[in-house]
Amino acid sequence: MVKTAEPELDCGGEKRSVGRRSDRSLLFDGLKIEAPAVVAVLRGPAAERDASAAEGLGADLVEVRLDLVPGDPIGVIRKVREATQLPIIATNRMAEEGGAFRGGESERIKILAEASAWADLVDVELQAEGRDRLIDMVGRPLIISYHDFEGMPSLEGTRSMVAEIFDAGADIAKLALTPATLEDCLGLLKLVLETERPLSLMGMGDLGKHLRAVAPVYGSVLTYGHMGTATAPGQIPVKALKELLDALLAEGR
Numbered sequence: 001m002v003k004t005a006e007p008e009l010d011c012g013g014e015k016r017s018v019g020r021r022s023d024r025s026l027l028f029d030g031l032k033i034e035a036p037a038v039v040a041v042l043r044g045p046a047a048e049r050d051a052s053a054a055e056g057l058g059a060d061l062v063e064v065r066l067d068l069v070p071g072d073p074i075g076v077i078r079k080v081r082e083a084t085q086l087p088i089i090a091t092n093r094m095a096e097e098g099g100a101f102r103g104g105e106s107e108r109i110k111i112l113a114e115a116s117a118w119a120d121l122v123d124v125e126l127q128a129e130g131r132d133r134l135i136d137m138v139g140r141p142l143i144i145s146y147h148d149f150e151g152m153p154s155l156e157g158t159r160s161m162v163a164e165i166f167d168a169g170a171d172i173a174k175l176a177l178t179p180a181t182l183e184d185c186l187g188l189l190k191l192v193l194e195t196e197r198p199l200s201l202m203g204m205g206d207l208g209k210h211l212r213a214v215a216p217v218y219g220s221v222l223t224y225g226h227m228g229t230a231t232a233p234g235q236i237p238v239k240a241l242k243e244l245l246d247a248l249l250a251e252g253r
Contacts, residue, residue, distance in 0.1 A: 036216030043068035050227040051084040063089040067101035090119035097147040113137040144170035152177035155187040209234035213244040
């Protein structure tokens with residue numbers, strides 16, 4: 001597919017390209033991701049080793065959970081950068097949305113901004129106090145995310161949240177929600193189907209688990225799997241997730 005010029009945002013003097021979905025490709029300045037893509041979540045002392053293993057399992061990207069690695073998180077992401085050619089998402093998840101970071105918000109944002117030097121994309125929460133400050137600090141494509149481990153807004157509320165995420169400057173919107181009924185799941189699939197800009201949707205809990213494999217069929221651009229220990233309820237191992245997607249999308253991939 002021919003790569004055409006993308007629109008840009010001015011971020012603190014740096015130019016940051018705005019992601020857009022074109023067929024099954026996400027195009028950024030110097031970065032092309034074939035969607036739907038499987039993201040391997042890296043955590044703990046095995047992050048560097050798991051980065052290489054994820055590549056072997058067919059993952060398309062890796063996410064370094066800076067809040068879930070021991071010691072120096074910047075040192076860890078540097079080692080992951082050396083260990084894999086896959087695009088890297090840097091995430092330093094705040095405690096209010098399921099993360100393990102326990103320092104102050106300024107420190108959390110500082111670490112995430114520093115880590116972006118070794119990453120290809122950066123994830124920050126919609127509701128983060130330091131969100132806009134981070135956006136001004138980094139020159140990477142942005143995933144702006146929202147996580148609800150207990151439920152989900154109404155469908156209309158979820159639709160409004162997606163609009164708010166893109167208005168905030170997201171290149172990719174990420175929602176990880178916990179549906180209470182199968183009707184909730186159907187509503188979320190409809191939302192994915194109607195959203196023209198890049199949206200990543202994950203269902204959490206037993207009822208939402210299948211959305212991790214099914215939502216990409218409807219247009220969800222990223223789906224996250226674990227290497228070893230899950231980082232969210234209902235998360236599927238990378239190997240199994242990759243196999244499920246290959247089976248569901250065999251003719252389209």
